[in-house]
Amino acid sequence: xxxxxxxxxMGMVAARFVDELTTRxxxxxxxxxxxxxxxxxxxxxLLSSLLAGEVEEKDIxxxxxxxxxxxxxxxxxxxxxxxxxxxxxxVVLDDGSQVDYDRLVLATGSDPIRLPxxxxxxxxxxxxxxxxxxxxxxxxxxxxxxxxxxxGGLLGLEAAYGLAKAGVQTSVVHLMDRLMERQLDAEAGAxxxxxxxARGIGVHLNAQTKAITGEGKVEAVELGDGTILPADLVIMxxxxxxxxxxxxxxxxxVHRGIVVDDALTTSDPNIHALGECxxxxxxxxxxxxxxxxxxxxxxxxxxxxxxxxEGSTLATNLKVYGIAVFSAGDFSxxxxxxxxxxxxxxxxxxxxxxxxxxxxxxxxxxxxxxxxTQDGLWYFDLIKRGAPVDAFRDVLAFGRLLSDQQAA
Numbered sequence: 001x002x003x004x005x006x007x008x009x010m011g012m013v014a015a016r017f018v019d020e021l022t023t024r025x026x027x028x029x030x031x032x033x034x035x036x037x038x039x040x041x042x043x044x045x046l047l048s049s050l051l052a053g054e055v056e057e058k059d060i061x062x063x064x065x066x067x068x069x070x071x072x073x074x075x076x077x078x079x080x081x082x083x084x085x086x087x088x089x090x091v092v093l094d095d096g097s098q099v100d101y102d103r104l105v106l107a108t109g110s111d112p113i114r115l116p117x118x119x120x121x122x123x124x125x126x127x128x129x130x131x132x133x134x135x136x137x138x139x140x141x142x143x144x145x146x147x148x149x150x151x152g153g154l155l156g157l158e159a160a161y162g163l164a165k166a167g168v169q170t171s172v173v174h175l176m177d178r179l180m181e182r183q184l185d186a187e188a189g190a191x192x193x194x195x196x197x198a199r200g201i202g203v204h205l206n207a208q209t210k211a212i213t214g215e216g217k218v219e220a221v222e223l224g225d226g227t228i229l230p231a232d233l234v235i236m237x238x239x240x241x242x243x244x245x246x247x248x249x250x251x252x253x254v255h256r257g258i259v260v261d262d263a264l265t266t267s268d269p270n271i272h273a274l275g276e277c278x279x280x281x282x283x284x285x286x287x288x289x290x291x292x293x294x295x296x297x298x299x300x301x302x303x304x305x306x307x308x309x310e311g312s313t314l315a316t317n318l319k320v321y322g323i324a325v326f327s328a329g330d331f332s333x334x335x336x337x338x339x340x341x342x343x344x345x346x347x348x349x350x351x352x353x354x355x356x357x358x359x360x361x362x363x364x365x366x367x368x369x370x371x372x373t374q375d376g377l378w379y380f381d382l383i384k385r386g387a388p389v390d391a392f393r394d395v396l397a398f399g400r401l402l403s404d405q406q407a408a
Contacts, residue, residue, distance in 0.1 A: 002030040006091060006099055008081050009107035010035025012044060013275035013291040015062045020299030022071045031073045032099055037130065038078035051134055051162030084250035086268055103270055106247055106258060110240035110276035119212030125234045128159040140233045141168055147233040148221045150209050152179040156237035157320050164201050171202035171229055173209055183316040183327045188350055188370040192323060199321050242277045242284045257284035262308040264298045272298055281311060315380050326376035329366035329383040330354060342397040347371060351397055361388045375399040
């Protein structure tokens with residue numbers, strides 16, 4: 001008889017996990033996936049493209065209904081799980097119905113953080129996280145509309161991109177000294193800011209948002225230095241928080257996220273957690289690739305194989321308004337590292353590679369690429385493998401082609 005496996009959350013990581021598990025152990029589990037959104041899993045990475053009108057909603061669905069049915073998966077969407085009954089080994093839905101499990105996987109994702117600013121509850125103050133947000137943003141967009149995005153990180157820039165491409169006059173307000181400070185060093189961040197300004201997106205750095213103002217609706221954003229930015233629409237994109245309340249209420253160990261071990265198991269041996277809701281070795285990852293790494297490991301374990309999740313090396317690879325940026329690993333460097341930088345002002349490209357010397361071996365531990373990112377995944381592979389680069393260190397900054405020739 002098949003074990004009953006229930007997955008709470010129908011996002012990207014849940015879809016990948018089901019794909020991985022049914023590939024390895026089709027028929028071993030009777031799988032049910034429960035999602036709060038009124039639709040099947042979709043690609044959140046493409047939300048900015050959807051807002052920009054570059055793709056349609058049907059293009060971002062990850063798996064069609066026929067795929068779920070073919071793999072024997074029961075999908076319940078548009079329903080929330082109200083609580084977990086660990087003693088009875090079931091989840092209770094918001095209508096009081098129950099779904100029994102032998103194993104439970106929590107893939108509840110994260111919630112957008114909303115700053116407690118004066119005026120934050122005015123109509124027109126929105127977040128940028130899911131399809132419902134996109135629908136709300138679209139309904140607020142009019143000809144000549146002005147938008148302010150609070151937050152110049154990865155999600156904030158994606159929101160700004162979608163708005164600007166859709167014809168909305170857009171400004172970005174960021175508390176830090178450069179855009180995407182978690183993914184870019186100072187030089188690459190400055191280049192990105194200049195490029196955004198050149199494309200008509202106003203960038204305000206070192207800027208604290210003091211208040212959102214308006215009579216009955218959003219009319220402006222006031223900054224700490226007194227600057228007033230007129231706005232018909234404000235998007236808060238200042239970070240995410242693991243959605244862990246369900247686990248906390250069930251008595252599972254929760255710090256910032258739902259605490260899991262290297263087997264992706266929570267403090268209850270029958271319950272696992274994946275993706276943005278999970279915290280592994282003190283880190284709640286907020287990116288897709290670590291979540292996919294976790295999905296592969298848990299699927300392998302539940303299919304009977306030996307596997308352990310030991311953390312992920314982070315990488316960011318995106319294109320904003322035609323500007324390609326890539327970063328991976330420890331690109332900040334430190335006392336025992338050496339940085340190699342290559343600049344081409346004419347091509348508006350920049351590379352920074354961070355090397356670490358250990359004994360007789362030199363390894364690449366981090367990189368930032370701006371403009372020309374075609375070697376990004378090759379650098380990322382070197383970082384993940386901890387491969388020695390001594391044989392081609394002198395030409396490493398020029399990319400894979402010259403490095404392979406010198407190493408040959």
